[in-house]
Each structure stands twice: as structure tokens, then as C-alpha cells.
Amino acid sequence: MASWDRDTPWRQGNVVPHDVAVTLELLPQDALDSAVAIVISHDCDLAQPPNTEPHVEMIVGRMVKSVDGNFTYAKNARRLHLTLSGGTSSLSLDLLATGKILFEKVRLADYEPLGAVRLTPSEGVILQRWLAARYRRSAFPDEFDSRLEKTGVHERISKTLKAYGDMIAAVYFDVDQGRDVRKSGPDDVYTLGINLLYSTETDPEKAELAANTAKIAIEKVFQDRCFTKASKTWHDIELVWCEAISDQAMTVQQAELLKRWSADHISLRADPTKSMLNDG
Numbered sequence: 001m002a003s004w005d006r007d008t009p010w011r012q013g014n015v016v017p018h019d020v021a022v023t024l025e026l027l028p029q030d031a032l033d034s035a036v037a038i039v040i041s042h043d044c045d046l047a048q049p050p051n052t053e054p055h056v057e058m059i060v061g062r063m064v065k066s067v068d069g070n071f072t073y074a075k076n077a078r079r080l081h082l083t084l085s086g087g088t089s090s091l092s093l094d095l096l097a098t099g100k101i102l103f104e105k106v107r108l109a110d111y112e113p114l115g116a117v118r119l120t121p122s123e124g125v126i127l128q129r130w131l132a133a134r135y136r137r138s139a140f141p142d143e144f145d146s147r148l149e150k151t152g153v154h155e156r157i158s159k160t161l162k163a164y165g166d167m168i169a170a171v172y173f174d175v176d177q178g179r180d181v182r183k184s185g186p187d188d189v190y191t192l193g194i195n196l197l198y199s200t201e202t203d204p205e206k207a208e209l210a211a212n213t214a215k216i217a218i219e220k221v222f223q224d225r226c227f228t229k230a231s232k233t234w235h236d237i238e239l240v241w242c243e244a245i246s247d248q249a250m251t252v253q254q255a256e257l258l259k260r261w262s263a264d265h266i267s268l269r270a271d272p273t274k275s276m277l278n279d280g
Helices: 018-023 121-133 142-150 153-162 204-226 252-257
Strands: 035-039 055-063 079-084 091-096 100-104 168-175 190-198 237-246 259-261
Touching: 018 035, 035 091, 079 121, 142 153, 142 190, 142 237, 153 204, 168 204, 168 252, 190 204, 204 237
Parallel strands: 190 237
Antiparallel strands: 035 055, 055 091, 055 100, 079 091, 168 190, 168 259
16 A cells, blocks of 8 residues: 655545545445545645544535536535536536545555546635635524515525626625614614626626626515515615626725625635635
């Protein structure tokens, strides 16, 4: 058996070759053909000797023919659809946060990662942030989340944004200007501002159009679900503003003051991923 040292070829995001994964019994028996194991341990931990870091952390997902916009670019902390496009072959995967496993590092030492499939640098950042989001993500008041659900706003916003998952980089919420105020009934409304952050990296004009189309649709959602036309009053949640903004125009201050919302609460899409996006 080979020894494990700092020169190991294994890196975060590497795919375990299918035959190796089968030999090492990494894959579930009921999904052998479609299951894929990916290394998610950090490179620094992989470089450590087994007596310091005895295990390699992996995540076992499954291959998909096409990705679902609700799960791309870390918009859902529990599920990620990720395309590995940095090698000679491309592979799209469905990953669940509960699919993580620990594997003895020494048992992997005799093998090398799949060379034809690898992550691009930006895909690697998305994977890292998705993994981190499991433990560090925005939290909104329970009552606010409840109102999003009961009014049907959550579901309709998610459907609106699904089609633009590769163009809208993130959605930021400003709830009650950051104040934590207890509400008492639907007439005691939350005020909400929304920034739809769109990517300028690939096709800025198309992304801006998509964000503005989503803006109009979201405004209509709130008008339909949270505004009473007869009395011209808001209930549950008042949408004060909704704006499309480019990833080049958003300031660090805005990113720090606002909270990122996703369909599980949306996306980290930016290629390359912008460090200005608030992970919290």
C-alpha cells in the first residue's frame, strides 16, 4: 500500500474514478451506475499525514443530464446542482448536503483522481461556499418566513427566479431596515426591499434584461399576494422597493448590510465569483 504524503495528487473537488469508487465501496448499491464520489476536504487537510488528518471527507451525489435552476450556484444550502466543466469531459451532478462521508485516507493512497473531469476555479468556489452555507447563512425572523410561505410569495418568487439561475448572481433582502421588531398580526407589516444582483461576466445585457424581467414579476407577486386593492393597504409584507443591480455596481457596504436570500431561502452565480458577495 502506498504511503500518503504532501505530494498526494488528491485535491478538493477531485472526482473518484467510478471503478475505484466501486472497489472502495463508496457508492450506494442501489445507484451504482449514476452515483459519483467527490473529494470535499480542503487541500491543506489533504496534505496532512494520516496521523494528523486520518480521513478524507467526500460527498456522494448522482449524475444528472441537465441541471435545475433552483439548485445551481449555491442557491439552496441543502442541495446543489453543479457542472464540472474544467476538464476534457463535462459532468453535471446533483449533490445533497446529507451525502457527506468520511473515508480513511490511507485507503485512497493507491489511487489517483479522475483526470478528464475537474472543476474550474469558479466552480470550486461555488462548491466551497455551498459547503460553508450549511453552517453559515442568512437567517430571517420566523414570522417573516412564515408570512412568505402562507401568502404564497415564497413559492412564486422561487418559480420566477428559477429561469434566471445562471444570470442572477444573488438576491438580497432588506427586512425592516435591519431592525428586529416583533410583529402582531397581518396588519403589522414587515417592510421589504429587494436587490436582484445580476452577473456582468458572460452576457451583461442579457443578464440585465433577465433581472429586470424578474423584478417586474416579483413586484406583481407582492401586489397580488400582499396588497388589498379595495383599501389600498398592504398586509403581512410591504414591498417598498425592488431593484436590479449589476455585480459591478453593488457596494461592499450594501453587501454587508443586506441579507442574501435563497429559494431554500438565490444564487452565488458570478464567474469568476465576486468576493464582495456576502456569505452571511
